[in-house]
Amino acid sequence: MELPPLSLYVHLPWCVRKCPYCDFNSHAVKGDIPADEYARSLLKDLQQDLPLVWGRAVHSVFFGGGTPSLFSAEQIQGLMNGFRSLLRLSPDAEVTLEANPGTIEHDSFSAYRDAGINRVSLGVQSFSNDSLERIGRIHRREEAERAIKSIQRSGIENFNLDLMYALPGQSLADAIEDVRDAIGFNPTHLSHYQLTLEPNTAFYADPPRLPEEDAAWRMQEACGELLRQAGYEQYEISAWARPGSQCRHNLNYWRYGDFLGIGAGAHGKITVPSENTVRRRIRHRHPSAWMKQVGNGNGLAEDRSLQSSERVFEFFLNQLRLLDGVRKDQFEPRTGAAWGEVSGPVSQAIEKGLLKDQNGVLAPTDLGWRFSNEIQALFLP
Ligand code: SF4
Known part of the structure; x- marks a missing residue:
């Protein structure tokens, strides 16, 4: 990664x-x-x-x-x-x-x-x-x-x-x-x-x-x-x-970059290459509970490594919102997963006319743009 x-x-x-x-x-x-x-x-x-x-x-x-x-x-x-x-x-x-x-x-x-x-x-x-x-x-x-x-x-x-x-x-x-x-x-x-x-x-x-x-x-x-x-x-x-x-x-966010998220209920996403994973860190949601927990030294309600299938889903979920689409060469470095994990759903989306593959970029077609939920469903973990 x-x-x-x-x-x-x-x-x-x-x-x-x-x-x-x-x-x-x-x-x-x-x-x-x-x-x-x-x-x-x-x-x-x-x-x-x-x-x-x-x-x-x-x-x-x-x-x-x-x-x-x-x-x-x-x-x-x-x-x-x-x-x-x-x-x-x-x-x-x-x-x-x-x-x-x-x-x-x-x-x-x-x-x-x-x-x-x-x-x-x-x-x-x-x-x-x-x-x-x-x-x-x-x-x-x-x-x-x-x-x-x-x-x-x-x-x-x-x-x-x-x-x-x-x-x-x-x-x-x-x-x-x-x-x-x-x-x-x-x-x-x-x-x-x-x-x-x-x-x-x-x-x-x-x-x-x-x-x-x-x-x-x-x-x-x-x-x-x-x-x-x-x-x-x-x-x-x-x-x-x-x-x-x-x-x-x-x-x-949409390109599956990293972000620190601080404050009540904030989400963070941090890539950890040494562990070949992505950490999801979520703060306590209610402001007073979060302030109290931070005061005690830990505002986190959740801190875990995302499974490979979750990283793959998030990678597509985010980038398929973009008109530019998904750069295939960023898939492995950003998710730590092998392309083989998604080649099936990608082919299905192309066959259904929802995605097009142009010069290494997967972009929604007009149909895919209108029915983006259908594309996302193909990548659900
Ligand atoms: S309550 Fe209204 S103003 Fe406040 S975050 Fe929600 S939509 Fe925005």
């Missing part, structure tokens, strides 16, 4: 309110966030992983959540200083902060920029106040616009807008209007997700009426066309970027 690029994910798990469709590890704020204690725990948590990554450069940092912008710029700065002292952070590392409009941001985006943030991902979801209300967001269009303008004023040029489509009561024209509005702000990156009903969410328990699958497909197609015309390139099922502005952090 070879060591792939390494990233750092930092989970900040609080939100002003829980959105009814959200299945992330996020918790509604009750009273004050124990932000200082949580930040100290993060640095302690990171120290536990260091022996697995000594000397390796970290190419990206991602503050995800939750709503990381509920933490002040000073706290983010303190964390960045800590990361720099503990890790070999590349001078040109991409450092992303997720933020939500309508949150009581402690600071302007200029202060976050000064703290070391050079990319912002803003959860706009829709520019329609009707849609925002129907999906239980706390913000309105005006707050999203204010937040975007604040990012632009801060000099952070690299920013993403998250949009969702196939929302309750949304028409094709509404979905197109949302994308048109987003393009008007000229983000470098746009994430365009279909709203799905996930178990353990309020929407799952009491589902709203969503557009039919065919209508959702038409929205995806029409919005995609608009994005292409505006100069965005799709590089993943839900991700569009201006040339050269793909999210490096997410690309590393």
Whole structure:
């Protein structure tokens, strides 16, 4: 096995309110966030992983959540200083902060920029106040616009807008209007997700009426066309970027790179060539339980070596989301498995017209792109 690029994910798990469709590890704020204690725990948590990554450069940092912008710029700065002292952070590392409009941001985006943030991902979801209300967001269009303008004023040029489509009561024209509005702000990156009903969410328990699958497909197609015309390139099922502005952090996940994951419920993946394996490390999920366990010297709820079949599945699961597809020559160095383990499913996918094999790269066909679940099922452990 070879060591792939390494990233750092930092989970900040609080939100002003829980959105009814959200299945992330996020918790509604009750009273004050124990932000200082949580930040100290993060640095302690990171120290536990260091022996697995000594000397390796970290190419990206991602503050995800939750709503990381509920933490002040000073706290983010303190964390960045800590990361720099503990890790070999590349001078040109991409450092992303997720933020939500309508949150009581402690600071302007200029202060976050000064703290070391050079990319912002803003959860706009829709520019329609009707849609925002129907999906239980706390913000309105005006707050999203204010937040975007604040990012632009801060000099952070690299920013993403998250949009969702196939929302309750949304028409094709509404979905197109949302994308048109987003393009008007000229983000470098746009994430365009279909709203799905996930178990353990309020929407799952009491589902709203969503557009039919065919209508959702038409929205995806029409919005995609608009994005292409505006100069965005799709590089993943839900991700569009201006040339050269793909999210490096997410690309590393999808290419089956390594990542440290710190904070409540965070997942990490570390390649260990000497053992020909990959370690999966998962932190305790609840913030207070995790802080308590970190205080006791071990925030890990799970730490195990992935079996060969799991590594193979994850390798394909991740990369088949990418338009570029899967580089066959990366299979053995990244999974430690022999190509013979997957030659059967790969042939089946090609015979079914789901994958094409071009110059050593396996890429989904149009059919495979639409039925990506079928391809993934072929590689299930
Ligand atoms: S703001 Fe994001 S992370 Fe927080 S509850 Fe809503 S969808 Fe989940």
